[in-house]
Amino acid sequence: MKLEIQKAAVLGAGTMGSRIAAHLANAGVDVVLLDIPTPGAETEQQRNAIVAKAFKALKKSRVPAFFTGETSRRIRLGNFQDNLDQIADADWIIEAVIERLDVKQQLLEKVDSVRRPGSLVSSNTSGLPIAKLAEGRSDDFRAHWLGTHFFNPPRHMRLVELIPTPETTPDVLAFLGEFCDRRLGKVVVEAKDRPNFIANRIFLFSMMQTLQAMARHGLSVEEVDALTGPLIGRPRMATFRLADFTGIDICVYVAKTIHELVPDDERRDVYVPPDYLLKMVEQGMLGDKARQGFYKRDRKAPGGRLALDLESLQYREMLKPSWPSVDRAKGISDIGERLRTLFAADDVAGKFLWDALSDLFLYAAARVPEVCDDIVSVDTTMRSGFNWQQGIFEMWNAVGVEETSERMKSEGKALPPLVERVLASESKSFYGGDAASPTYFDLASRQSHPVPPRPGVLDLSRAKAVQAAVRSNPSASLWDLGGGVALLEFHSKANSLDADVFEMMESAIDETEKNFGALLIGNDADRFSAGANLKMILGLSLSGRWDEIDLRIAEIQQLILRLRSCKKPTVAAVQGQTLAGGCEVALRCDHVQAAAETYMGLVEVGAGLIPAGGGCAEMLRRHTDGRSIGADLTQPTRAVFQRIATAKVSNSAAEARQWRYVSSENGITMNRDRLLAEAKQAAVALAASAYEPPEPTEILVGGRGVRAALELGAWMMRQAEWASDYDVFIAKKLAHVLAGGDLTQASYVSEDYLIGLEREAFLSLCGEKRSQQRMEHILKKGKPLRN
């Protein structure tokens, strides 16, 4: 039977179930979300109270779970008592109820009696044995059954562990892997059905063993956090802030479960929670949800927080940790070199890190092939599941496997078989080769194998490793991607648009017109571009040489407009922040391929400016196109005005499409790893068509009447205290541009006329003290100033 997923059922509307349901809805799947009936309720509506409450909270979630406001309509609610029959036509049933074997087994028994044969069934359990959960179920159930372990929050955390049992049909595993990758945008790793799979088994070890090393070296909570965060390529939450976020009770529960379930684990004792952890749970110091854990917020305390003293379990002022080795290491950008420096240090920081990390390295090595067959899966898991910069074997490799193994042996530590075999191999390393053809050590064959390229993924570092750039400067480069496509890559700080980027953009267009079939603008960083380099604009503004600024901005405008008039097609591959000037670049390309997680907006107002790279003109065109003189122009112009005046940023590519930053013909790629390949495909297709650049068309503007309506809107925002006086001042300039200047009535105007108005308004704002203060503030503090 052909497998497909159009309708899913999620059982359990708690933290995970509700958010998994939301993300399935984001992927265009219809979902039925069920939870337990409210005890004692008489009517069906009353019995739905638990699920309804969860759904309400989901829609208001601080980190949005849905791509757009409308996405939530794909979810229908119900309860296990009245609505279990609704799973009968579901293609995928995901169990996400409380972590109790008996509860899950009982529910799955009911599922077995209702589901249609052939439907997929999975559990989101964090670590219960997958095969055991399906004991007693029908043959068809067990053939379609596996673990699908999402991370919290499922929309944003990229990892999904798939855990098949020996009875799971290979087709089912392959299909769900593909579905999670392409439709849900996930990084998929196959794990074995061992307690807590790969991610939580190794992560919990890392956390618990950090506690032990901390005690051995007499360190405090904040000292350990200073050592186990960005310094070693991990997120700022490091160890204890993350434990507070996760919940101390959960950490204790998972540690105890692993301890119980892994009697043969050589390091099993590490999972025994220390006394203070148990006392913390007893005393309700559960972390963020209890407002106190390893840290407690306290507005009066320096830094706004107090730290827990683990002996007295009292909160005290935070220490400011500092060690000579850390000060030295901080300046080293290469993680291998940084760790080598730290490991060689004989202060307590260096000794602690060596102790904790060498222990973790050995434990992870001993888990292969227990939890998965290869080292790549472990590394992918730690990177995608916990946002580590490097996986464990990547880190170990970067420090040097031979030297560190020698040191471990000299300290009496036994090397696991994987490490012995690596050392006995020719390469003597976990990873080898070069950026163009990387290799990894395969335990089964005891030798290095090429890391296979992923079909449908354009790996930019590999593509770049086999060629020299066509051109390059410190902020941008031009590459030949093959197939007649040139790639313009920004690599300035935050991929901001500075003079070098513009210079490269100009030569990229020239070069493409001469030697390529299409120009693709994109990169493989976290963001497409944070916008124009404010330092450059502020510098020009403070110099007060207005004629020069005017000329420079006019040049930039013409350059961005050239993306549309270029004789060859232009494509932008956008992901992450695509803001201000970055957004304007994308707006001018013939095609945009947007990763689902794209945050797009014309946010110049936050810097005291308005868009002047054709953004106002283009958004106006997109909103008034198809209307004619005499039609209502206030409403479409107001839509543009409000978004720009309030510096709105889309929460997703789908929302950017609703706002017309991404057009309905543009593509959305759920998995950002696939973005560049799909954008390149679009570029190749456009190049193969009989491409002609679009003729410039006139834009319909509303004139003074519309301007007055927009100004009234700004005034009302001020009255409601949503805007400051200066916001209103900028909004009026924006209203002037969007209404088409001083025209007495609705008229068609040329694009050049409108961008002239943009430039005039932009320039006048550059001369305003408060705009300059806004720019300075963003540059210094990284966030807008409301002055």
Ligand code: NAD
């Ligand atoms: P939760 O406590 O937020 O939600 C559990 C849900 O189970 C609730 O909706 C509750 O109403 C329901 N429930 C309670 N008693 C029940 C019963 N007797 N029968 C049926 N349903 C019942 O839990 P969660 O964090 O969403 O976890 C759900 C599953 O996902 C668990 O298996 C957990 O291990 C796993 N998980 C959690 C996380 C996480 O970070 N929270 C991450 C990955 C996996």
